Amino acid sequence: MADITATTATKPEVWSTTTANPRGPKPRQIFSGRNIAIYGTLMIVSIYYLLPLWVMVTTSLKHMDEIRQGNVFGPPLNMTFQYWVRAWSEACTGINCDGLSRGFWNSVRILIPSVIVSISVASISGYAIANWRFKGSETFFAILLIGAFIPYQVMLYPIVLLLKALGDGLTGVGNWIDWINLSMGLGLPEIPKIQVYGTLWGLVIVHTIFGMPILTLLFRNYFVSLPEELFKAARVDGAGFWRIFTRIMMPMSLPIFVVAIILQVTGIWNDFLFGVIYTKPAIYPMTVQLNNIVNSVQGVKEYNVNMAATLLTGLVPLIIYFISGKLFVRGIAAGAVKG
Numbered sequence: 001m002a003d004i005t006a007t008t009a010t011k012p013e014v015w016s017t018t019t020a021n022p023r024g025p026k027p028r029q030i031f032s033g034r035n036i037a038i039y040g041t042l043m044i045v046s047i048y049y050l051l052p053l054w055v056m057v058t059t060s061l062k063h064m065d066e067i068r069q070g071n072v073f074g075p076p077l078n079m080t081f082q083y084w085v086r087a088w089s090e091a092c093t094g095i096n097c098d099g100l101s102r103g104f105w106n107s108v109r110i111l112i113p114s115v116i117v118s119i120s121v122a123s124i125s126g127y128a129i130a131n132w133r134f135k136g137s138e139t140f141f142a143i144l145l146i147g148a149f150i151p152y153q154v155m156l157y158p159i160v161l162l163l164k165a166l167g168d169g170l171t172g173v174g175n176w177i178d179w180i181n182l183s184m185g186l187g188l189p190e191i192p193k194i195q196v197y198g199t200l201w202g203l204v205i206v207h208t209i210f211g212m213p214i215l216t217l218l219f220r221n222y223f224v225s226l227p228e229e230l231f232k233a234a235r236v237d238g239a240g241f242w243r244i245f246t247r248i249m250m251p252m253s254l255p256i257f258v259v260a261i262i263l264q265v266t267g268i269w270n271d272f273l274f275g276v277i278y279t280k281p282a283i284y285p286m287t288v289q290l291n292n293i294v295n296s297v298q299g300v301k302e303y304n305v306n307m308a309a310t311l312l313t314g315l316v317p318l319i320i321y322f323i324s325g326k327l328f329v330r331g332i333a334a335g336a337v338k339g
Contacts, residue, residue: 051073054073055072055073055307056307056310056311057307057311058073058074058075058076059072059303059304059307060083060084060087060304060305060307060308060311061076061079061080061081061083061304062076062077062078062079062304063078063080063304064300064302064303064304066078067303067304083302083304083305083307083308084308084311084312086099086302086305086308087099087100087293087305087306087308087309087312088100088101088312089101091293091305091309092293092296092298093284093289093292093293093296094281094292094296096281099289099293099309100286100289100290100293100309100312100313102289103284103285103286103287103288103289103290104286104312106200106279106283106284106285106286107268107269107285107286107287107316109200110200110203110204110207110268110275110285111265111268111269113201113204114203114204114207114208114211114264114268115261115264115265115268117204117208118207118208118211118212118215118264119215119257119260119261119264121208121212122211122212122215122216122218122219122260123215123219123250123253123257123260124245125144125212125216125219125220126215126216126217126218126219126220126221126222126223127219127220127223127245127249128241129141129216129220130219130220130221130223130224131223131231131244131249132241141220144212144213144216144217145213145217147212147213148213148214148217152210152273153273155210156273156277159206159209159278160197160277160278163196163197163202163205163206163278164196164197166196166205167194167195167196167197170194170196171193171194174191174192174193174194175191177191178190178191197278198278198279198280199279199283200279200283202278202279203274203275203278203279203285206274206278207264207267207268207271207274210274211263211264211267211268214263215260215263215264218256218259218260218263219253219256219260222253222255222256223249223253226249226252226253230248231244231248234247234248258324261320261324262317262320262321262324265316265317265320266317266320266321269286269287269316269317270287270314270317271285271287272287272288272291275287275288276288276291286313287313290309290310290313293305293306293309294306294309294310
């Protein structure tokens with residue numbers, strides 16, 4: 001029997017080489033002309049703004065002998081914080097030598113009620129204009145817009161007269177109450193003369209008035225940007241003005257409240273003109289005290305104390321902005337361009 005040799009033909013194995021198309025964005029060159037222009041410009045602008053801050057910080061930590069050598073940009077050789085302490089509690093602001101501490105607490109007493117009152121009134125006004133249309137609401141909103149762009153220097157003297165008239169009016173009411181007290185023998189203590197101009201509360205009223213237009217505009221635009229269906233559904237469920245505002249609008253409006261707080265804190269804390277016009281030396285805010293320290297003509301000009309006082313004055317708005325910066329950008333984008 002013949003051996004049959006089975007020959008198995010093996011076919012060569014063929015590999016399919018399929019070239020895959022690249023996916024994703026095209027890689028960009030790191031050192032392209034566009035990147036160099038963008039980052040170069042950002043770096044120059046950053047240096048432009050950070051260099052004065054560097055000079056202020058380093059100067060506040062140097063001794064006067066080192067400052068007189070003229071090395072403005074160099075770090076301090078013998079760093080000390082004693083000039084910060086002097087700026088806070090010992091620097092002379094005219095006839096008083098108690099530093100910025102008194103002005104700081106005056107600014108706090110001005111800031112807190114001004115922020116609370118102005119934001120409360122502006123948020124309610126913006127909510128009413130946006131969601132509760134009443135007769136003349138558009139006219140009222142137009143007047144607020146005009147008020148937001150009137151230079152406040154125009155209103156300085158009229159507000160002086162208004163504050164004096166308000167004090168006289170309150171004094172007249174007090175005299176009337178005293179007359180009733182004497183006539184009826186109630187035995188109530190006599191009401192002293194009431195002054196509004198030249199007091200902290202007078203300055204609080206001024207900051208509240210000047211903060212109202214722009215804050216109302218921001219709140220109104222933000223409330224208009226919220227879904228109207230939420231408001232309508234709440235009305236169908238029987239919710240009224242205050243319930244809708246406190247239960248629906250306020251919880252959704254954290255970003256715009258942060259914007260309003262930052263704007264008011266920055267504007268009120270950094271204000272100089274209103275502070276020097278509507279108050280008196282005993283209750284000057286921190287910025288007026290800073291001006292008196294820096295522009296003092298008595299003794300030797302202490303640049304380290306001046307720089308420390310300047311940094312101390314600017315700490316409060318800087319801290320608030322850095323803490324809530326993201327919410328500020330989010331709220332200003334939603335509340336400034338809608339409506």
